[in-house]
Amino acid sequence: MRLTIAATCLSLGCFSEGVAAEWRLNLQPGISEISRSVFDLHMLIFYICVAIAVVVFGVMLWSIIYHRKSKGAQAQHFHESTLVEIIWTLIPFVILIAMAFPASKTLIEMYDTRDSELTVQITGYQWKWRYQYVGEELDFFSVLSTPAEQISNQQPKGEHYLLEVDKPLVLPANRKVRFLLTSNDVIHSWWLPALAVKKDAIPGFINEAWAQPQQPGLYRGQCAELCGKDHGFMPIVVEVLAETEFDLWLAAAKAVKSDAAQAAQRAWTLEALLARGESVYKLQCAGCHQAEGTGIAGVFPALKDSPLILTDREGHIRTVLHGKPGTSMQAFAKQLDSVDLAAVITYERNAWGNNSGDSVSPQEIQTLLRP
Amino acid sequence: MQTPDQVLNPVNHNHSGPAPGLMRWLLTTNHKDIGSLYLLFSLLMLLIGGSMALVIRAELFQPGLQLVRPEFFNQMTTMHGLIMVFGAVMPAFVGLANWMIPMMVGAPDMALPRMNNWSFWILPFAFSMMLSTLFMEGGAPNFGWTFYAPLSTTYAPPSVTYFIFAVHMMGISSIMGAINIIATILNLRAPGMTMMKLPLFVWTWLITAFLLIAVMPVLAGVVTMMLMDIHFGTSFFDAAGGGDPVLFQHVFWFFGHPEVYIMILPAFGIVSQIIPTFARKRLFGYVSMVWATSSIAILSFIVWAHHMFTVGLPLAGEMFFMFSTMLIAVPTGVKVFNWVATMFRGSMTFETPMLFSIAFVVLFTIGGLSGLMLAIAPADFQYHDTYFVVAHFHYVLVPGALFAIMAGVYYWLPKWSGHYYDETLGKVHFWLSFVGVNLTFFPMHFIGLAGMPRRIPDYALQFADFNMVASIGAFIFGFSQLLFVYNLIRCARGGERADARVWEAAEGLEWTLPSPAPYHTFSEPPAIDQPMPQGGR
Numbered sequence: 001m002r003l004t005i006a007a008t009c010l011s012l013g014c015f016s017e018g019v020a021a022e023w024r025l026n027l028q029p030g031i032s033e034i035s036r037s038v039f040d041l042h043m044l045i046f047y048i049c050v051a052i053a054v055v056v057f058g059v060m061l062w063s064i065i066y067h068r069k070s071k072g073a074q075a076q077h078f079h080e081s082t083l084v085e086i087i088w089t090l091i092p093f094v095i096l097i098a099m100a101f102p103a104s105k106t107l108i109e110m111y112d113t114r115d116s117e118l119t120v121q122i123t124g125y126q127w128k129w130r131y132q133y134v135g136e137e138l139d140f141f142s143v144l145s146t147p148a149e150q151i152s153n154q155q156p157k158g159e160h161y162l163l164e165v166d167k168p169l170v171l172p173a174n175r176k177v178r179f180l181l182t183s184n185d186v187i188h189s190w191w192l193p194a195l196a197v198k199k200d201a202i203p204g205f206i207n208e209a210w211a212q213p214q215q216p217g218l219y220r221g222q223c224a225e226l227c228g229k230d231h232g233f234m235p236i237v238v239e240v241l242a243e244t245e246f247d248l249w250l251a252a253a254k255a256v257k258s259d260a261a262q263a264a265q266r267a268w269t270l271e272a273l274l275a276r277g278e279s280v281y282k283l284q285c286a287g288c289h290q291a292e293g294t295g296i297a298g299v300f301p302a303l304k305d306s307p308l309i310l311t312d313r314e315g316h317i318r319t320v321l322h323g324k325p326g327t328s329m330q331a332f333a334k335q336l337d338s339v340d341l342a343a344v345i346t347y348e349r350n351a352w353g354n355n356s357g358d359s360v361s362p363q364e365i366q367t368l369l370r371p
Numbered sequence: 372m373q374t375p376d377q378v379l380n381p382v383n384h385n386h387s388g389p390a391p392g393l394m395r396w397l398l399t400t401n402h403k404d405i406g407s408l409y410l411l412f413s414l415l416m417l418l419i420g421g422s423m424a425l426v427i428r429a430e431l432f433q434p435g436l437q438l439v440r441p442e443f444f445n446q447m448t449t450m451h452g453l454i455m456v457f458g459a460v461m462p463a464f465v466g467l468a469n470w471m472i473p474m475m476v477g478a479p480d481m482a483l484p485r486m487n488n489w490s491f492w493i494l495p496f497a498f499s500m501m502l503s504t505l506f507m508e509g510g511a512p513n514f515g516w517t518f519y520a521p522l523s524t525t526y527a528p529p530s531v532t533y534f535i536f537a538v539h540m541m542g543i544s545s546i547m548g549a550i551n552i553i554a555t556i557l558n559l560r561a562p563g564m565t566m567m568k569l570p571l572f573v574w575t576w577l578i579t580a581f582l583l584i585a586v587m588p589v590l591a592g593v594v595t596m597m598l599m600d601i602h603f604g605t606s607f608f609d610a611a612g613g614g615d616p617v618l619f620q621h622v623f624w625f626f627g628h629p630e631v632y633i634m635i636l637p638a639f640g641i642v643s644q645i646i647p648t649f650a651r652k653r654l655f656g657y658v659s660m661v662w663a664t665s666s667i668a669i670l671s672f673i674v675w676a677h678h679m680f681t682v683g684l685p686l687a688g689e690m691f692f693m694f695s696t697m698l699i700a701v702p703t704g705v706k707v708f709n710w711v712a713t714m715f716r717g718s719m720t721f722e723t724p725m726l727f728s729i730a731f732v733v734l735f736t737i738g739g740l741s742g743l744m745l746a747i748a749p750a751d752f753q754y755h756d757t758y759f760v761v762a763h764f765h766y767v768l769v770p771g772a773l774f775a776i777m778a779g780v781y782y783w784l785p786k787w788s789g790h791y792y793d794e795t796l797g798k799v800h801f802w803l804s805f806v807g808v809n810l811t812f813f814p815m816h817f818i819g820l821a822g823m824p825r826r827i828p829d830y831a832l833q834f835a836d837f838n839m840v841a842s843i844g845a846f847i848f849g850f851s852q853l854l855f856v857y858n859l860i861r862c863a864r865g866g867e868r869a870d871a872r873v874w875e876a877a878e879g880l881e882w883t884l885p886s887p888a889p890y891h892t893f894s895e896p897p898a899i900d901q902p903m904p905q906g907g908r
Contacts (some may be wrong), residue, residue, distance in 0.1 A: 025820065056736060069719060080658070085656055106749040110684045151436055152435070161832050185526065187519055187522065198756075200683060207683035219397050220831075222822070224681075228522060229441045233829070369583065
């Protein structure tokens with residue numbers, strides 16, 4: 001039914017803004033002044049294009065209907081006119097200049113990153129985002145939380161299929177936030193349509209952007225630059241909170257971090273590590289090495305029956321902690337805390353028939369990572 | 372054993388007909404044979420690249436992963452793009468140039484016939500190598516047809532080296548083809564065929580050939596830098612070694628933007644030949660058409676970074692590339708207005724070539740207008756790398772370049788084969804293609820604006836309806852091309868005989884030759900008696 005409506009709507013070519021909002025035909029105006037001026041620019045240039053199209057296609061249609069041989073039309077002999085050529089060179093030129101002014105004004109505003117009240121560093125990883133609140137000692141990764149069963153059609157898909165993460169980026173309303181963007185591996189692009197921010201995250205370089213969201217709520221976007229296999233599976237979710245709520249959230253989030261530090265001091269049983277390791281593995285590792293540890297031939301090595309895991313315990317731990325330079329294998333020491341690292345290594349050493357039976361403790365990881 | 376032709380022309384018996392068998396095609400230096408080879412090769416690539424597009428659209432028919440894995444999906448988008456650009460569109464234009472340019476300028480053949488043979492025969496090897504990567508461990512190139520570093524260097528599958536070598540071979544082929552076309556047009560015109568009498572197809576190809584010579588070495592340079600980064604320890608595109616991944620994009624798009632015009636200028640030329648014929652009226656503004664084409668070609672060198680508005684260019688750079696890009700709308704507009712003015716007060720009929728040409732003008736203009744929207748840098752931040760861009764460039768490449776190629780094939784087919792194609796079948800092919808193309812690509816504007824990024828194998832539920840429409844359209848469009856193939860085969864085997872003129876109002880030297888055009892034409896230069904510029908009537 002929805003398909004029929006969509007198709008009808010399409011064939012009628014209706015593009016009124018009301019329909020556009022309901023059927024998601026158009027850009028969203030967004031939640032900041034900048035995003036609204038981008039929307040206005042978009043609509044302005046769109047209407048100019050429609051007007052040009054109506055005139056050009058109108059004359060063409062007129063000719064097709066009335067100047068056809070089957071209606072007895074005789075061909076005229078005119079074939080050039082310098083005056084006409086000059087006119088239809090100048091008119092588009094004037095329209096373009098008129099268009100250039102508002103476009104430049106918005107662009108200049110978008111480039112003005114001064115006087116921000118909060119700075120967030122955004123780092124792209126294959127295939128997740130890392131958010132660091134600069135000067136706040138808060139730093140976390142944001143990973144797709146849609147279950148693999150939904151993607152492989154074994155479960156019905158949820159409302160926010162592929163646009164949901166474990167931890168969203170939280171921003172305060174009405175404060176100017178500056179983003180510093182970079183990447184750990186390949187080029188990614190951080191895009192949140194509601195803020196009209198799209199900026200590439202480039203390894204080795206830092207890009208700047210800014211936004212001042214005005215309306216609390218949850219907003220969703222996606223990575224916009226092809227970054228490898230799971231490019232389609234690294235969404236961006238931003239939660240905008242009212243200013244006071246944001247301050248409370250920030251304090252609470254920092255407290256959670258110190259809880260995690262305490263957990264690392266506890267003694268962990270093999271079962272507890274395996275249970276935690278499985279969930280970490282699914283979020284962090286299964287994208288490449290696959291849920292069953294089989295990897296993908298020629299691209300991502302298998303972990304099941306891996307000689308490294310079975311014969312070289314030190315090498316296994318070292319690879320997880322420090323990655324493998326020049327390949328997609330990242331250094332997870334910077335991404336996960338010592339409990340998660342210990343859990344996932346333990347899991348890999350015992351899952352899918354690897355059955356080494358040994359476990360790696362958080363304390364051992366901490367010792368290895370101490371400078 | 373002498374053929375009847377040799378009996379009739381005993382003096383020419385060494386030159387009058389092609390050698391028999393396979394050797395004719397391997398060793399040929401005849402521009403018509405080589406033109407046919409290019410066109411058949413391009414058709415084969417169109418079908419292969421088209422099948423890959425159907426794999427993509429089948430996967431995107433519904434949300435969720437059904438048919439292919441994400442890594443294979445990326446190989447499909449990459450190979451589809453590379454094959455269509457370098458295998459289908461460019462060789463088709465070179466094929467049409469080979470067939471038509473010597474006949475249009477009154478030359479006996481291309482200026483450099485042996486090089487002509489070589490530039491074609493490189494292509495099957497280049498594309499065999501490229502397609503073979505699909506069967507290698509690690510798979511085919513999976514980094515998009517734009518192959519941005521470091522995804523295409525440090526993080527690439529091992530097959531990237533084969534890809535680089537294939538691109539080098541295609542580049543050599545294109546450069547040799549371009550040199551040949553320039554040499555033919557500048558040196559082999561019949562006496563009296565002045566530059567401003569050249570048909571527009573010849574003019575647009577002359578300008579395209581200069582673009583090719585200018586930018587194919589840049590492409591060769593950028594893939595060589597990749598090769599060095601991958602195998603010889605350099606760091607052109609690796610920040611860790613002092614390089615810059617954005618440098619890749621600057622060099623690539625310095626090639627890539629003129630490349631876009633390489634794929635559309637000859638199309639402008641083709642419709643500028645066809646519209647006057649079926650409007651029975653001379654092309655409006657011949658001189659301005661030549662100037663507009665040249666301006667577009669020159670401007671194409673100073674707009675490349677509009678593909679890179681989000682990489683973090685400085686504000687001044689952003690402004691410069693925004694304004695220069697908007698400026699291209701002016702000469703492009705002049706061309707569209709000229710075509711419309713040619714139809715205006717003409718006496719039109721609507722044979723298949725004309726239908727494809729009219730659809731070209733309308734749909735290319737839609738693609739041009741969305742291009743104007745993309746030029747507005749602040750708005751481009753919302754459009755960039757979404758399906759809006761996919762809609763835009765498919766509108767200029769499919770109902771743009773591809774429709775023009777089909778228009779050209781239907782237009783000149785009776786001259787090549789001596790038979791008319793089946794007009795009803797041609798019209799059915801046109802209407803199915805027209806409906807299919809619009810059903811496929813128009814909804815992509817909407818899903819792009821609604822926020823769907825390009826090059827993703829799976830998508831959120833709000834994009835589902837229009838993706839389904841697009842996939843249905845793609846299958847209609849894809850399978851209707853089989854009608855085209857059938858019509859071509861039928862026409863090659865027989866059909867209503869065509870006379871020399873073929874079309875009631877066709878004007879130009881190629882229509883003074885018998886249909887089918889003899890194996891050797893204009894061994895004696897023709898007399899040029901038209902006092903007025905050509906480009907049609």
